[in-house]
Amino acid sequence: MEKKIVVVGSINMDIVISAGRLPKMGETILGERVTYLPGGKGANQAVAMARLGGDVQMVGAVGNDEFGRSLLAQLKANGVGTEFVKTVDGVQTGIANIYSVEHDNCITVVPGANFAVTPDQVDGRIEQAIANADVLVTQLEIPLPMVAHVLKLAKQHGVTTILNPAPAQNLPIELLELVDYMTPNETEFEAMAGHAFSSRDQLKILMGKWQSAYNQTLLVTLGEEGCAYLEDGILKMILPPKVEVVDTTGAGDSFNGALAVGLTNSWPITDLVSFAVNVSAKAVTKFGAQEGMPFLDEL
Ligand code: RIB
Numbered sequence: 647m648e649k650k651i652v653v654v655g656s657i658n659m660d661i662v663i664s665a666g667r668l669p670k671m672g673e674t675i676l677g678e679r680v681t682y683l684p685g686g687k688g689a690n691q692a693v694a695m696a697r698l699g700g701d702v703q704m705v706g707a708v709g710n711d712e713f714g715r716s717l718l719a720q721l722k723a724n725g726v727g728t729e730f731v732k733t734v735d736g737v738q739t740g741i742a743n744i745y746s747v748e749h750d751n752c753i754t755v756v757p758g759a760n761f762a763v764t765p766d767q768v769d770g771r772i773e774q775a776i777a778n779a780d781v782l783v784t785q786l787e788i789p790l791p792m793v794a795h796v797l798k799l800a801k802q803h804g805v806t807t808i809l810n811p812a813p814a815q816n817l818p819i820e821l822l823e824l825v826d827y828m829t830p831n832e833t834e835f836e837a838m839a840g841h842a843f844s845s846r847d848q849l850k851i852l853m854g855k856w857q858s859a860y861n862q863t864l865l866v867t868l869g870e871e872g873c874a875y876l877e878d879g880i881l882k883m884i885l886p887p888k889v890e891v892v893d894t895t896g897a898g899d900s901f902n903g904a905l906a907v908g909l910t911n912s913w914p915i916t917d918l919v920s921f922a923v924n925v926s927a928k929a930v931t932k933f934g935a936q937e938g939m940p941f942l943d944e945l
Contacts, residue, residue, distance in 0.1 A: 649910030650779045651695050652805075654705040654796045655688015656760040656787035657721070657731065658740040659713040660895070660935060667747055683934040684720040685742050686760070687785040687812060690896045694903025694939040695783075696725040698925065700910065703727040703775050705767070705796070706788070707759040709739040714759065720936065730772050734762045740787070744895060751895050755787060755813070763788040765795040777803040780910045783902060785810040790821070797824035806909055810902045811838060822860045827909070829902055831867045849874060850881040865919060867901055869894070872923045877915060884919045886927035896935025901926040903939065 665677035684693075692704045704726050708714030710733050717739060721728050738758040745752050776782055782800035784793050784807075793809070800807045801824050808827040811817065814837040822828075836842045839852045853864050853876050866874045872885040904925035908918040925940060932938035 649701060650775075651700045651702045651781045651783060651906050651910060652705060652776050652779045653688050653692040653695070653702060654763070654782065654784045654788065654792065655691065656686035656740055656755070656757070656763075656785065657689040657704075657706045657708050657717050658686035658742040658755060658760070658787075659683075659717060660685030660742045660744050662744040662746050662895070662934070664746045668745055668752065681934070683937065684717050685744075685896070685935040686717075686740055687787050687810065687899055689717065689721060689726075690899035690935045690939070691783055691785070691810070691903045691906070692721065692726045693724045693936045694900045694925070694929070695907050697939045697941045698904060698907040699942055700903075700907045703730060703779075705730040705763070705772055707732045707734050707762045707767070709733070709737050709759040710735045711739055713739040713741075724936070730775065732762070732767060734759045737762060746893060746895070749891050749894065751893070753895075757787060760788050763792050765792055767792070768795060768799070773799055776800055776805060779805050781806045781808065781906045783808040783810070783906050785812055786815055787813065790815075790817075794818075794821045794824070797821065800824070808902060808906055808909075810898065812898060814838065819860075822862070825860070825862045827863050827865060827905065828860075829865045829867065829898070829905065831898055832869070835864075835866045846874075846881060846883075850876070853881070854879065863915070865905070865922075867898055867926070869897075873901070873919050875915065875919055882916070882919075884916075884923045886923045889927050889931050891930045893933045893938065894930050896938060897926050897930050899935060900929035900939055
């Protein structure tokens with residue numbers, strides 16, 4: 647039987663400004679180039695999964711504009727099912743304004759049509775797709791009521807859930823209890839836990855508290871340090887291979903995409919995390935969030 651994944655999330659056009667450094671407040675600097683690239687955490691994760699052999703349906707929204715049409719075409723070209731992506735009149739496709747400097751970036755997202763991804767979009771066909779899925783994946787670039795709604799449906803139907811809590815925001819306990827795998831990066835985990843950490847011991851304590859409070863598997867991604875998780879109360883770290891980093895945009899998305907594909911194969915946690923860390927290390931070797939998503943035969 648085919649293993650299916652449903653991604654409920656954002657679809658953005660990434661407008662990437664590459665520059666030597668960030669401007670200071672009130673300052674004008676000259677950049678090197680501007681690039682228009684497909685993005686959005688939901689779409690990036692869906693593309694990552696499809697390239698790794700996942701059978702993926704995307705639930706989301708774009709505006710009735712050129713960006714929306716080209717982003718839909720990009721999803722289809724990558725083999726992502728777009729039947730449940732609606733086109734909304736009178737609102738722009740989501741935009742991410744990305745400042746890309748050497749080895750890092752910062753992003754402002756203007757959600758546009760992504761904020762039209764609301765529970766009333768979930769008709770019988772979408773509910774059926776969720777019920778038939780092995781894994782449901784969502785993030786926080788769409789309205790929270792939709793995130794809660796689809797997580798609840800997934801749990802009702804016994805579907806494994808992944809929440810990539812990005813961008814970070816406060817989440818109600820009722821929502822947290824619907825999550826099987828939580829995948830914050832370091833900054834997001836500090837915001838969730840309400841504490842910064844500066845050592846592995848502190849990280850372990852915070853992760854232990856979180857896991858026992860919400861009964862979920864926590865995978866904290868740490869950039870060049872890979873990913874941390876707890877196994878029988880012991881902190882495990884999976885380190886990535888050394889690579890030439892070109893662009894870190896979408897690194898977390900490739901991790902989540904790989905994690906979902908691994909879960910459809912029922913891999914044990916060490917294999918899941920190793921696979922996701924390796925996929926992520928490959929993804930950062932190319933420019934652009936979706937450009938870098940590796941195919942299985944590249945790994
Ligand atoms: O995770 C990277 C993504 O965040 C970018 O593609 C951008 O669209 C923002 O959503």
